[in-house]
Amino acid sequence: MFGKDSSVRIWSADPLNAEPDPARIVGHALTPLEHFYVRNHGSLPELAPERHRVVVDGLVERRLELTLRELRERFRPRAADVTLQCAGNRRADLIAVRDIPGEIAWGPGTIGTARWAGVALADVLAAAGPRPEARHVAFTGADDVVEDGRDVGFGGSVPLEQAGDALLAWAMNGAPLPAVHGGPLRAVVPAQIGARSVKWLTRIELRADPSDNHFQRAAYRLVPPGSDDPASGLMLGAFPVNSAICAPADGATLAAGPTVVAGWAIGGAGRPVSRVDVSADGGTTWSVAALGRDLGPAAWRWWEATVDLRPGEHELVARAWDTAAATQPERAASLWNLKGYMSCACPRARVRVTA
Ligand SMILES: Nc1nc2c(c(=O)[nH]1)N[C@H]1C(S)=C(S)[C@@H](COP(=O)(O)O)O[C@H]1N2
Numbered sequence: 001m002f003g004k005d006s007s008v009r010i011w012s013a014d015p016l017n018a019e020p021d022p023a024r025i026v027g028h029a030l031t032p033l034e035h036f037y038v039r040n041h042g043s044l045p046e047l048a049p050e051r052h053r054v055v056v057d058g059l060v061e062r063r064l065e066l067t068l069r070e071l072r073e074r075f076r077p078r079a080a081d082v083t084l085q086c087a088g089n090r091r092a093d094l095i096a097v098r099d100i101p102g103e104i105a106w107g108p109g110t111i112g113t114a115r116w117a118g119v120a121l122a123d124v125l126a127a128a129g130p131r132p133e134a135r136h137v138a139f140t141g142a143d144d145v146v147e148d149g150r151d152v153g154f155g156g157s158v159p160l161e162q163a164g165d166a167l168l169a170w171a172m173n174g175a176p177l178p179a180v181h182g183g184p185l186r187a188v189v190p191a192q193i194g195a196r197s198v199k200w201l202t203r204i205e206l207r208a209d210p211s212d213n214h215f216q217r218a219a220y221r222l223v224p225p226g227s228d229d230p231a232s233g234l235m236l237g238a239f240p241v242n243s244a245i246c247a248p249a250d251g252a253t254l255a256a257g258p259t260v261v262a263g264w265a266i267g268g269a270g271r272p273v274s275r276v277d278v279s280a281d282g283g284t285t286w287s288v289a290a291l292g293r294d295l296g297p298a299a300w301r302w303w304e305a306t307v308d309l310r311p312g313e314h315e316l317v318a319r320a321w322d323t324a325a326a327t328q329p330e331r332a333a334s335l336w337n338l339k340g341y342m343s344c345a346c347p348r349a350r351v352r353v354t355a
């Protein structure tokens, strides 16, 4: 389906929500398109690239309306390796603490890194001339999203000072941006929750306040204890430091001896990963993992460590550190929240080792 590998788990077909098998993406600094997760809230719009336009308006000196061709002709081409991660990535760990009805039990595969190509958002905004009161950049997509019987569309915003490295992308890993990933044009905002990288982009609006789209105003919020109102939560933006163990799988049975433990790590708020530690005894003793290719601070790092496992039961644990010396909380229980966002506790995999 949509060019995805048959090992990709389809959580729902319409809207399409799909997660790769974490073991299949291990070590790929850039995630192959057939293993890149998909997160859709509504319809998959059919847009003709030749006719597609994006409007730039709001608190600007000059309203712009640009075709893809005009974007290509007027602005310098840019490319960047950027990781996208859904705010619901690793929600399964929170659901294991307490159920989260109505939300997808994403594992650690709702994350991927691509080489995005297009133009810099900053260049396009400079051409429109931001007014001094502009504080947020809001994006709107072309999809229909029905919430409580009403089409609320999809949109979201980012504080201007956190959008400096954002791209308007029309290519992904050297291919034209696939429709399912937002083709012909999407926003790609490093370090921010995936929801701000709006697909099928039709409008860029400079505002004094955050977007009033449902997905900014009422959803993608970290709901405080005791509240059952999603809109009461804190507005999500930058990610905390996070990592996952992608191999071996939780619950695996392994042969005794040296075993490679591997996974991804990403720094908080766009900071580089500085180290990943691995434990084979539930977090009592640790060793330092080797880091994979460095694509820059906007991208994850793969890591791996070889641990020597004796017969018996073992709990593998990992913890990533970033350049602010931030690391992951030990237990998911301390992070549980009503909608299950920002799940970033130390990943754990229980394995049984046979003689
Ligand atoms: N227009 C639009 N943009 C969207 C979404 C959407 O449903 N509609 N989903 C968002 C969410 S929640 C995430 S995590 C990313 C997922 O991007 P991908 O499907 O290309 O992996 O797109 C974001 N952009």
Ligand SMILES: [Mo]
Pocket (backbone or CB within 6 Å): 039, 085, 086, 087, 088, 193, 194, 195
């Ligand atoms: Mo998301």
